[in-house]
Amino acid sequence: MLFVRDPDNVEIVAVGDGNLNDVARLRDKQNSSSSLIVKYAPPFIKCLGPEYPLTVERGSVEYQALVKFNTASPGCCPKTYFYDTDSRIICMEDLRSYKDLRREMIQGVCSHEAVRCIARHIAIVHRENHVAKLSTADMDALLKQFGYTDLVQLTEQYVFTKPFTKDDPTNHSCEEVSAQVNLVYDNPQILANAEKMKKIFLEKKECLIHGDLHTGSIMVLNDSAKLMDIEFAFVGPGAFDVGCLIANYIMSYYQHMSEGNRKFAYLTIDFCKITGTTYFENMTSYTGDMAEYIKTFMSEVAGFAGCEIIRRILGAAHVEDLEGRPLAAVDALGAGVRLLTAQDRIDTMDKLMVIAHMLT
Structure with missing residues (x-):
């Protein structure tokens, strides 16, 4: 240059x-x-x-x-x-021809192949920087390079703590959502499970993760995708990345359902399923029995997705998908509450979809 x-x-x-x-x-x-x-x-x-x-x-x-x-x-x-x-x-690099995935999805634009590309990238990053694959020395070096930072503390506070603290001054929501906050603050199970997910987030040193993976931190061009804004990267649970991504697809679902765009809303359910399938096809580094690993992983995905949805509606950092769409925000909040409440009973993507979308 x-x-x-x-x-x-x-x-x-x-x-x-x-x-x-x-x-x-x-x-x-x-x-x-x-x-x-x-x-x-x-x-x-x-x-x-x-x-x-x-x-x-x-x-x-x-x-x-x-x-x-x-x-x-x-x-x-x-x-x-x-x-x-x-x-x-x-x-x-300037990705001039790429577009912000969140803004594309708000307009009802996203390809199945781009979703596969995202899931494949994050699975490979997890796989290649996983405790099951690295030597003890290499894992120690990774932990030293990507340990507990101010941004990890920020996630701890703004994803798992402040949104679940009723009177925290950084929280804000629209009038329609404010009428529903008892679903969170008067629910001991929700508050206990949020603490449980925070503990997993902080203590499970599994692999190098993005740490802030949402549709606004991804750029897409037709069927390709690139991950952005990786300053939150640290060694933590792989399910956190997947859970945050799934949560954003779920919030997109409720945006489009509120606008009567059922065709794209249903596509977001496909995106979640594609993400799960593609991730496990490429994520071949794990410890213990594979079947048990997948069950535990999906339970954590559900819990993290629930936390991400709730914090995006009650916390400091909202998402454009739901802003100005109070009915969609209320419905999405219900999905987050259901996922976090039932996270220990969710062990497949299909179960997660049923509970998140109230499918029958």
Whole structure:
């Protein structure tokens, strides 16, 4: 990218609306096809403001994770060019022709092959960086490189703790949802299971995970997909990634059902099933009996999906799929409550689908 050597030849355009970081596109004024993405980590949570400080080391973690992910499953993430430790800036490939998966799904656009591509990438990353595959020395090195960070603590707080704390000031919801919060706060089983899932999230050192896998952190181009925003990466339970992804497909289902778009809503159920099938086809690193591993994994997926749905409706970081759609948000909240309540009885994707969508 020689054009960046001449500041007068560089056009800078802000892109993205992430909760944590600032992202800009640097483009050659004389050649619009020549560009790169610059990502900057401010010392606070962007969506909450300077009064919520956050370590800037997340940029270094993300850079290392991007390299690790692309090594395991080539092309699963944008290429990285370099990371500047002083300015806390990552320079990476500009996926100009790719589109944000969440915004595509809001419009009712997503292919089965793109869903397979996502599941295959994350399964391979898990497989190649799994405790069952790595030597003790390599696993120790992975744990040291991707251990407990401020962002893992952020997930602990904003996924598993604050949304389940009735009077936490960072929580917010629309009037229709507020009338239903007793489903969470007056339900001892929900609160106990949220604590249980938090314990698994923090203590199960299984494999390298994305740590924040949702439809807004994935870019798609026809049948291909790339994973983005990997600063939350750490060694944890593989089911957390899959559970968060499934949760986002479920929320999309309720968005489209509320709008009468049943055809695409039903496609999101296919996406969940494809995700499960493709993941297990590629995820061949596991400990213990395979049948028991799958049952435990799916139970954890259900619990994590329930937590993700609830926190996206009651917590600080909502999703565009449900914003301005109160009936969809209420229905999705019910799905999250059912999944988290029944997580220890869910051991297949089919059961998860029945409970999440109240299918008969």
